[in-house]
Amino acid sequence: MRGTPERQTHSEAGSYKCTLCKDRGLILQKDAALVCGCMKARRLENLMRSSNISEEFVYKSFETFFLKGSDKRITAAFEAARRYSDDLVKRVKSGEGLKGSPWLGLLGVPGSGKTHLAHAAVKPLFELGVKVLFFNWVSSFKEWMAWHSSDQKNRVDEIRQEIYNCDLLVLDDLCKECVNETWIREIYGIIDYRYRKGLPMIYTSEYYAELIEMLSEATASRLFEMSGRADPPALALMLLNKNEDPLALNYRLKYLRKPPGR
Ligand SMILES: [Zn+2]
Numbered sequence: 001m002r003g004t005p006e007r008q009t010h011s012e013a014g015s016y017k018c019t020l021c022k023d024r025g026l027i028l029q030k031d032a033a034l035v036c037g038c039m040k041a042r043r044l045e046n047l048m049r050s051s052n053i054s055e056e057f058v059y060k061s062f063e064t065f066f067l068k069g070s071d072k073r074i075t076a077a078f079e080a081a082r083r084y085s086d087d088l089v090k091r092v093k094s095g096e097g098l099k100g101s102p103w104l105g106l107l108g109v110p111g112s113g114k115t116h117l118a119h120a121a122v123k124p125l126f127e128l129g130v131k132v133l134f135f136n137w138v139s140s141f142k143e144w145m146a147w148h149s150s151d152q153k154n155r156v157d158e159i160r161q162e163i164y165n166c167d168l169l170v171l172d173d174l175c176k177e178c179v180n181e182t183w184i185r186e187i188y189g190i191i192d193y194r195y196r197k198g199l200p201m202i203y204t205s206e207y208y209a210e211l212i213e214m215l216s217e218a219t220a221s222r223l224f225e226m227s228g229r230a231d232p233p234a235l236a237l238m239l240l241n242k243n244e245d246p247l248a249l250n251y252r253l254k255y256l257r258k259p260p261g262r
Pocket residue numbers: 018019020021022023024025026036037038039
């Protein structure tokens with residue numbers, strides 16, 4: 001989502017990111033204006049900002065996801081994400097478009113690599129010019145709702161339209177930390193709209209069955225139904241069994257764990 005109330009005042013600080021062109025993108029000479037070298041980097045940066053994607057995105061690809069020795073639930077999630085991404089890329093390249101694509105669900109314990117896989121799936125599509133929007137349950141909701149108490153209340157609806165209609169939406173970390181009525185209502189609107197229009201979505205969450213209670217059965221069942229439309233279903237579960245080591249699927253702590261059987 002472009003521009004939060006805080007971000008807007010930031011540019012008046014007076015310091016330039018590029019001292020060569022003073023952020024104008026052009027270097028004026030006697031009788032010519034040269035395009036500054038910072039422009040290419042800035043275009044990518046703007047594109048990333050309009051997708052609400054952070055810079056770490058660049059490093060989160062399938063190539064940088066370390067699979068060796070991974071639990072089979074992680075491997076299966078990796079394969080589901082890659083299959084989904086490949087399928088969408090194929091649709092874009094063939095001109096078929098993304099409408100009617102199933103939805104990819106990556107559900108797993110913290111640290112299992114959900115967000116990394118979501119980024120990796122999106123990356124090749126982003127590079128093909130697909131309009132992707134990243135929506136993080138906690139930070140994006142807070143930023144979005146902050147417009148209610150600004151002097152540009154119309155941004156609330158403008159942003160809602162961007163979320164509703166972008167080519168590919170990533171809903172990251174559904175129901176994390178805070179669940180309140182307004183958010184639940186907004187997320188229902190988003191999911192219901194994209195469901196009816198056949199617009200694709202990738203969703204991640206720490207929860208699985210709990211989502212039914214947290215989001216309502218209508219919302220959660222739409223998510224699972226749309227994942228089930230893929231063959232095999234585009235739903236990866238990286239969840240722990242009863243009494244399992246709580247860190248068994250933590251990708252970040254992988255090297256701290258004892259090898260199996262010891
Ligand atoms: Zn410059």
